[in-house]
Amino acid sequence: MEIRTERRCGCRDPQTGKQLSRRCPKLKGKKPHGKWSWRIDVPDELVLLVGRTGLRGSGFATKDSAEKDAEDKLAIVRAGQQHVGxxxxxxxxDEWLAGKRRLRPTTRRGYETNIRLHLKPLIGTVPLSGLRKAHIDALIRRLEDSNATRRRKIGPKTIAEIFGTLRAALNDAVDNRLISFNPCNGVELPENDRAEVEPWEAKEIGRFLDEAAGDRLSALFELIALHGLRRGEACGGTWDGLDGETGVLTIRQQITDSGGKIGVWPPKTRSGRRKVDLDVYTLGSLAAHRLAQDAERESLGTAWDNGTLPDQHGRSVKLDGLIFTRTDGRYLHPEYITSHMWHIAKRVGLLCRLTRAAEPGDTVVIVGKRYIAPEGTWTIYRGREPVGKVTVTACARRRGAGAVLTLDRPLSFPLQTGDELGRDLLSRRRLHDLRHSSASIQLAEGVDLTLVSKRLGHSSPSITGTLYAHLLRPAGQAAAEKVAAAVPRNVRRSSDDRNR
Structure with missing residues (x-):
């Protein structure tokens, strides 16, 4: 790359008014006149790196100063050329991840894991400038082939996440002109048959909330199950964000668990910072909860403390005014909410659990704590799946909370320790599935998809539609009936007509 210098001035032709530039006769005089400039033509192979076909500089008093500035710029280009090569x-x-300063902790942890465990071991030695689609295809094949020796398989979802990390990094490489194209373009990922969300139905949600009604965190479960709050949003909710007069809860922060580290930071997306309309019954539950919390705070006095957590930048944040806390005022651990939810849910419809196995022909069974009166006919559940029925005619207490149940007839099949007796036990669900149930109920009741998306804090209605498309089938059927009914016709046939 050759450096070319020249001297120009801003004098203008008195006839045309145009600048004389290099044609000014004063440039040849002995007195200094005009300014020096420089120019470098960039070779084609470096245009992507530099971002332009030529480099220029002007306004220098001497030729030497112009050349020195040009040499400094040229050194930078050459260093970049060597680095990319x-x-x-x-x-x-490594450089890319270090430069991502605005990542959420959970996102950064996912990127770090994908890079350390998969990308660096499999394609880390490939020169960036030489990375091609074939390398990425081979990466995916090796990930799939490794499942033959893995105890924990790498499924299509994990492969998509690994690929997503690489694609994001290479998109930035294209933007910074380190490479001319993203080799991830055109790569086909393994087919991922995403399981449809099948949450509890409205009746089951009602049974769960009834069981939770006596719990000190019952209002928290109402917010999640009825209004779709995320777990962290419920844990991070504050009293100053609740407007009882308008019935609106403002979501400003969330308390989440990132790789075992608890932190407090803004909601997941910008749309997550939202106002959620509440019904009068939930407002009533929150009012009762506040009275109970006030009593707990008064009994502890100055010892009441919500605690301190780091934000997404690692800075300590003093928590205050949390709606849901432990009995000593400390913030709730998100994982506790998850386990506590199932502790409540598994009691719904449950009579008891067997503490000792029973054999065919036995007429009594040994059980633990009973939650309801034992006399009557019960379904036997194993792993929450029904396996038979028994009828209990009498109950005799044993030591502690145990009991001996007498059956109306000998058992016809064996029972195992841990088998449950109950009626309509709830199927096992995650805490997050309560949020899915909220979406399901809203859609089933005809709430507009866009409004459901805003209430849930999704970044766009398309995400809501993708997650819950199968829940819109009844609405689609109703729409089909409305369209057909709106068109006037003289002859109509129904499916019943065709079957005659």
Whole structure:
């Protein structure tokens, strides 16, 4: 790359008014006149790196100062050329991740894991400038083939997440002109048959909330199950965000668990910072909860403390005014909410659990604590799946909370320790499935998809539609009936007509 310098001035032709530039006769005089400039034509192979076909500089008093500035710029280009030529995918991924300052902790942890466990070991030594689609296809094949020796398989969802990390990194490499194209373009991922969300139905949600009604965190479960709050949003909710007059709860922060580290930071997306309309019954539950919390705070006095947590930048945040806390005022651990939810849910419809196995022909069974009166006919559940029925005619207490139940007839099949007796036990669901239930109920009741999306805090209605498309089938059927009814016709046939 050759440096070319020249001297120009801003004098204008008195006839045309145009600048004389290099044609000014004063440039040849002995007195200093005009300014020096420089120019470098960039070779085609470096245009992507530099971002332009030529480099220029002007306004220098001397030729030497112009040349020195040009040489400084040229040194930068050459250093960049050498760096790109030797930069490996592994080195680039480390530099890229270090430069991502605005990542949420959970996102950063996912990127770090994908880079460390999969991308660097499999394609880390490939030069960044030489990375091609074939390398990425081979990466995916090796991930799939490794499942033959893995105890924990790498499924299509995990492969998509690994690929997503690489694609995001290479998109930035294209933007920074380190490479001319993203080799992830055109790569086909393994087919991922995403399981449809099948949450509890409205009746089951009602049974769960009835069981939770006596719990000190019952209002929290109402917010999740009825209004679709995320677990962290419920844990991070504050009293100053609740407007009892308008019935609106403002979501400003969430308390989440990132790889075992608890932190407090803004909601997951911008749309997560939202106002959620509440019904009068939930407002009543929150009012009762506040009275109970006030009593707990008064009994502890100055010892009441919500605690301190780091934000997404690692800075300590003093928590205050949390709606839901432990009995000593401390913030709730999100995992506790999850386990506590199932502790309540598994009692719904439950009579008892067997503490000792029973054999065919036995007329009594040994059980633990009973939650309801034992006399009557019960379904036997194993792993929450029904396996038979028994009828209890009498109950005799044993030591502690145990009991001996007498059956009306000998058992016809064996029972195992841990088998449950009950009626309509709830199927096992995650805490997050309560949020899915809220979406399901809203859609079933005809609430507009866009409004459901806003209430849930999704970044767009398309995400809501993708997650819950199968829940819109009844609405689609109703729409089909409305369209057909709106069109006037003289002859109509129904499916009953065709079957005659």
């Amino acid at each position: 030797t930069l490996t995918v592994s080195q680039y991924l």
